[in-house]
Amino acid sequence: MLQATARTSLEDGRGLRLVRSLSVDSGVTLVWDELNVVGKCVWFEPRAEASS
Numbered sequence: 001m002l003q004a005t006a007r008t009s010l011e012d013g014r015g016l017r018l019v020r021s022l023s024v025d026s027g028v029t030l031v032w033d034e035l036n037v038v039g040k041c042v043w044f045e046p047r048a049e050a051s052s
Contacts, residue, residue, distance in 0.1 A: 019044050 019026050019042075026044035030037050 023047060 016026075023044040024047050026042070029041045029043065031039040031041060
């Protein structure tokens with residue numbers, strides 16, 4: 001997977017990197033209407049907080 005580094009001057013481009021750093025697992029599921037892709041669902045499983 002190709003990952004670009006967001007420049008500090010940019011205000012976007014960090015979303016999926018942030019999700020991946022805060023989650024145990026993440027991915028994208030395509031939404032189909034018969035044979036046509038009509039959307040996508042981005043999902044993630046958040047990490048459990050570290051116990052003290």
